[in-house]
Amino acid sequence: MIMKIMATFDRSEYAEAILPVLQQIAALPNANFVLLAVAESPLGRRRRDRTPIVAVSAAFGGDIVIVKPQPERLVETKSQAIAGRVSALEDYLKNIAKRLPEGSSCSVEAHVDEHPAHVIIERARQEAPAVIVMAMHGRTGLVRSLFGSVTEDVVRSGVAPVLVVHPGDVKRER
Template sequence: MKVLLALDGTRTGEPAAEAIAGWAKSTGSEIILYSVLHPKELRATVSEPRFAHTITPQGTASGQVLHGVRPPYAVISEDRTQTLVRAHAEREEYLRSLASRLFEGVAVSVRVGDGADSAGSIVRMAADEGVDFIAMATRGRSALGQAMFGAVHEDVVRKARVPVLLVGPGVLQLTGPVDID
């Protein structure tokens, strides 16, 4: 069985990775660790490491100006392309470290995509790779929280042509077959 495990690059998804790792070891499944970089996640490197700004689609830094506080005179030291390349490398490294820590003995590949439509990217990757199902973490937000901040997993469930396994934040490690029929 081939599974796409979609992760957001934060520790929030690690319980899902731990659960799927136990299951994959017991079933001999192949796992694709996949993460989508959203443009709002991209942070430029600046001359002072303690400062980071969001990069707009136009390639300029954005940030909040506090009245009465002089802004730092940090200089952005990379362009949007360099930021994207660095962010891809950092996310790949995170996924590889997760794979080596949790998925020992499992066939694992790592993929990183980018774009504003995270759910669409996950669904396309699942179709391109011909996976049997998609697994992903949920944050356990309330309905109000989901309405305010959105929920990628809901869009994936609506758009996917394969089953989607949602793993809650408090799940225990799976150790046996999961019947998806």
């Protein structure tokens, strides 16, 4: 029977703290990994053309000329930014997959969404993993209240058992 393990990453060093745990799980027979990365939606990038302001002094017999800078313009649409981010996440996950023991069965999925926890929960409903492995960033107090916790949202959803790894726990074991 295949044991599906969903592991989430956000390109932070905190998220990579789960790698030693995944390497141990990979030793189990029939472990099949779904490596999932979800990034928040970008807005697209704007650029202001850098048109210099030119002034020729009247002292040199010239007129004073002022050229106004051009207004900002969109250099990357939101869909282009999303496609770029998905591609970067897929590359990142492929590199993570290479750090698992040779022969480990895994697939990679990259998503961009305004609510990463919702994507993780929905993918877990579809994949029905035996466990979701996630890192905790260690935010507490006001910061956690203001920004929330993706890990906490996934745990509270009850969609699957969640193994939460705190980066400090992994460092202490070494």
